[in-house]
Amino acid sequence: MTSIFGKIALSLQTFKNHRLRSFLTTLGIIIGVTTVIAILSLIEGLNRTVSEQVQALGSDLIYVQKFTWISTGHRDLDKLAERPDLLPEDAEAIGKLASIEIAVPTASRQLTTLKHRDKEVSNVSIVGSDENYSYVNNYLVESGRDFTRDDITHRRSSGIIGSYIAANLFPDESPVGKDLMVEGHRVRVIGVFKEKGQFLGNSLDDFILIPNTVFEKFFPRSRASIFDRVYGGYSVAVKPKSSNMETAVDDIRELMRRRHGLGFDREDDFELNTQQMLMDLYQNITRVGFIAIVAIAAISLVVGGIGIMNIMLVSVAERTREIGIRKAVGASNQYILSQFLIESIILALIGGIIGIVLGMLLAALISTISPLKAAVAFWMILLGFGFSAAVGIFFGIYPARRAAGLNPIEALRYE
């Protein structure tokens, strides 16, 4: 219809006549939409990074442990401490299940220091596992060699180091064949893992892998503290055969209950943790952030909307005579209503478009100057449009009705 273009043209003309006023009016919406687009694209970027990392990590692993990664309330450590330790024999039994490809027993020791001659590297960890660890955890041995079964059974004091440790202790030489001091024990480096990067901000290359048999010898199972009793000892990392996690989880649960002699009326005394649980937790956390954004957006859009309503009321008052003239020569109430409504919608949409552009620029800026990666999705742009149009309609309807309801005679007398 030609009349809608006429109304739009008239609206744009009005804004042109009041440039500064129109800009200030849309400021609230600009700020609101900018904030929403910038933060949403940062959350989206974070989501993508995390899911990429989880995939790189191999999200199909199941960890059999005494404790759950995600507790929904108070953790009763005393009760957890009473649970039986998980053992390499458990890993072996799980590995024989039809639905399971491989299971590896894994023990670890955090925040330790490794030394080579006069160099040392601290805040790294020691992992004790077997020859299948690298396969299960997607590590590649870049130089030297991986463990063999013999290394495990013969308790060879050998280790494979992450790239971070290699870079710090052996900056100018090949680490393979060199000896390290691991908390007073001598360990020979037989291989170096290829760099794997970070997961949720933690380096995946700052550990040394030694045979679990050696680990047991170096660091006898301590039961001194409740933390040792709960978090010490082995966990079992399980790689299921197919991607059918549910069958694998059921099989492992059934096997472990049998091995621990649990009757049907007793609860599990172990936990099955998956990386998917971390993903879920992460998504729950970002959902909270998301709700916070929606709240911020709502507030700023309401403020912006009130600004628009205010300026539209001023505009109606200023143009009372004009409205009177238009009505006198045949403009219907409906025509006047839609004219003012279109004006407020366009005003809000202009703010929305500026906000979308600024939000995208802000997100790009944050991406360049910080490690956070922003990703703008098409739905965010639609959301920005939708929100500002809704604000324009909601806060424009009252001034527009007021304009439409003016008595032509009184409006014509208005000076």
Next chain:
Amino acid sequence: MTMVKNKPICRAIDITKTYWRGKVSVEALRGVSLEIRNNDYVSIMGASGSGKSTLIHILSCLDTPTSGEYYLEDKLVSNYTDQELARIRNTFFGFVFQSFSLLPRLTGIDNVALPLIYAGIRKQDRAARAREILEKIGLGDRASHRPNEMSGGECQRVAIGRALINNPRVIFADEPTGNLDSKTGAEIMEIFDQLVDEGNTIVMVTHDPNVAAHAKKKIKLRDGLIEND
């Protein structure tokens, strides 16, 4: 144009209008009945406060009566919706105001064409028709100027052009010469006379006997009632 001469276009029966100013009521019209027929040339005179402006506003459907019946070609106006009343103001009537009431941001030609927007006429046709009307009332060369660049007489010609653009059945004028000097006023009245000669119907409000003298039918209002002489 041939019209059924004896059938009234507008028929007002016992029209009253009461304004409320706070708790005080003002009876602007107290029972006015009149008819307007095709090619009538009517003047409504009366002192300030006699209700003449109120009457012309009600007759032109800019305002509604408090009581009484007002028919347009035998249809009761109080039955019309806002939308239909807007349509009547747009195409059935034309209105010329004392203070011209032009839109200051529009050129003369756009002011003349304004009612055509609400009649749903396309933009190209609007300009052509407006130009034609302006030629007719002797303002062709000033059409692209804005009201603040025009003299009072020119503004009133634009306003007359705007009133004529949809070929209205009745042209209402509220003190059309009130803001003009006597010479320019006389020119405007010449245009009115010519329009009536061409078959148009004009109803005008004035307090100036010289203006009223142009009309063929004269109505005098006093205190909201028609004064019979």
